[in-house]
Amino acid sequence: MESVRSDAGPPRGDSALTVKILVAGGFGVGKTTLVSAVSEIRPLRTEEALTEKSIGIDDTSAVAQKTTTTVAMDFGRITLPNGLVLFVFGTPGQDRFWFMWDELAKGALGAVVLVDTRRLADCFPSVDYFERRGVPFIIGVNHFDGAGQHSPTQVRDALDLPAEIPVINCDVRDRESAKHVLITLVEHIMRTMSGRRDPGALTH
Amino acid sequence: MTPSPENGSGGTAWYDDAAGPVVRPYALTGGRTHYDGDTFDLVALIVTVDAAEPEDEGRPPGTTAPPWVPEPEHEMILELCRTSLSVVEIASELELPLGVVRVLLGDLLDHSLIQVRRPAPVAQFPSERVLKEVIDGIRAL
Numbered sequence: 332m333e334s335v336r337s338d339a340g341p342p343r344g345d346s347a348l349t350v351k352i353l354v355a356g357g358f359g360v361g362k363t364t365l366v367s368a369v370s371e372i373r374p375l376r377t378e379e380a381l382t383e384k385s386i387g388i389d390d391t392s393a394v395a396q397k398t399t400t401t402v403a404m405d406f407g408r409i410t411l412p413n414g415l416v417l418f419v420f421g422t423p424g425q426d427r428f429w430f431m432w433d434e435l436a437k438g439a440l441g442a443v444v445l446v447d448t449r450r451l452a453d454c455f456p457s458v459d460y461f462e463r464r465g466v467p468f469i470i471g472v473n474h475f476d477g478a479g480q481h482s483p484t485q486v487r488d489a490l491d492l493p494a495e496i497p498v499i500n501c502d503v504r505d506r507e508s509a510k511h512v513l514i515t516l517v518e519h520i521m522r523t524m525s526g527r528r529d530p531g532a533l534t535h
Numbered sequence: 536m537t538p539s540p541e542n543g544s545g546g547t548a549w550y551d552d553a554a555g556p557v558v559r560p561y562a563l564t565g566g567r568t569h570y571d572g573d574t575f576d577l578v579a580l581i582v583t584v585d586a587a588e589p590e591d592e593g594r595p596p597g598t599t600a601p602p603w604v605p606e607p608e609h610e611m612i613l614e615l616c617r618t619s620l621s622v623v624e625i626a627s628e629l630e631l632p633l634g635v636v637r638v639l640l641g642d643l644l645d646h647s648l649i650q651v652r653r654p655a656p657v658a659q660f661p662s663e664r665v666l667k668e669v670i671d672g673i674r675a676l
Contacts, residue, residue: 349578349621349654350661350669369676375627379634380561406623411672415665418578418621434577438654440661440669506676513673521666 351418352516353435355461356445357453361473361503362421363405365445368509369419370407378403379431402428404435419513422457432460441467441520443512445503448472448481451489458490467523470498471512495522563608563635570641573651575622577633580652581612581640582619603646608639613648 354362366374379402405421420439423431436442444457454470461468472486481489483498492498497515501508561568575581605613608629615628626636643649 348665349580350665351578351654369673371676375624377623377626378630378632380632404623406627408621408624409672409676411668412675413668413672415668415672416578416580416621417669417672418623420577438576438578440666510673510676514670517666517670517673520661521663524661524666525663 348415349418350415351420351435351439352513353420353422353439353442353466354445355422355442355454355457355468356473357447357450357457360445360447360450360453361475362445365443365471365503365509365512366405366407366419366421368503368506369409369513371410372408374405374407374421376403376405402431404431429460436460436464436466439466441469441516441523443471443516444468445471445473445501446486447475448486449475451486454490458492467516467520469496469512469516469519471501471503472498474500474502495519561635561638563606563631564638567638568634570638570644572641572644575637575640575651576654577623578621578654580619580621581616581625582650582652583613583616584648584650603642605642606639609643609648612636612639612643616649619652 354365356362363374402423404423407419409417409419411417420435422435442457442461444454444461446454458468458470460466470483470486470490470492472481472483474480483500487494487496487498490498497519499512499515501512503509503512608631611629612625615625620628622636622640623633625640626633629636631639640649640651644651
């Protein structure tokens with residue numbers, strides 16, 4: 332049985348058992364709906380102000396003298412019976428807020444990338460991001476009313492994903508379905524971790 | 536506004552040209568946008584230290600801290616964190632940008648008024664046991 336390495340960190344008693352999972356995907360794909368479906372609290376919203384960084388990137392011409400803009404993240408909390416606290420974060424919908432993604436991805440267990448098959452390309456940046464960062468992820472094909480039914484296999488082929496990355500159907504409005512998505516992700520993380528579990532490769 | 540003579544380099548000026556335009560949310564923090572210590576992780580838990588026995592971490596006994604007058608927002612954080620709360624939840628509750636909350640938390644930490652419980656190292660290298668617990672917990676929802 333592995334023990335948690337804590338040599339570089341604070342003593343165990345100082346550590347909070349908080350973990351986080353990210354929910355990514357294009358605008359309007361159901362990220363906040365998934366967060367709401369599993370959260371024990373009404374999903375909260377937090378914002379980060381962008382200042383100089385965004386000047387020249389944001390088109391603020393329509394808003395006279397607007398010098399700040401905000402990037403919003405929705406998140407929910409699940410307190411697990413054993414005292415662990417799981418946070419589920421919806422990533423900002425706009426891809427240009429990468430600095431916020433880096434912050435979110437730091438220390439995240441893994442990510443769910445939600446896909447609307449009518450707008451498949453919307454998920455490409457998320458998939459690319461998690462692949463590059465080595466963050467374990469799964470694909471949830473969110474079924475909208477009236478949306479064409481594409482099989483997970485078709486989606487996998489379209490995204491050119493390796494066989495070990497789960498691609499599952501879901502309806503994130505449904506709590507059981509949303510739970511299934513998260514469980515599938517954590518099971519995938521377990522498999523990924525046991526593959527990576529090579530103490531020699533672990534450096535602090 | 537109170538002059539800050541302890542700010543050696545800047546005198547009483549709390550921003551300089553390099554700070555760029557002063558934006559409103561950061562007026563609360565005196566224009567500071569960063570805390571010089573560790574960054575506060577989004578899901579680090581903050582808990583208010585019992586005022587009766589403040590933690591004197593790193594401060595030699597006998598040294599008295601310069602008098603410090605907390606802003607109302609500092610007080611609000613201390614009130615919120617009587618039971619531990621994550622950094623993002625504090626930002627959300629106060630409806631303040633994360634960056635501002637981090638500066639305020641830095642002030643409170645500097646004055647040993649809060650304790651920070653960083654996310655467990657499990658986040659970087661989760662043990663199978665923790666992951667199983669997460670799965671069981673989600674199932675039980």
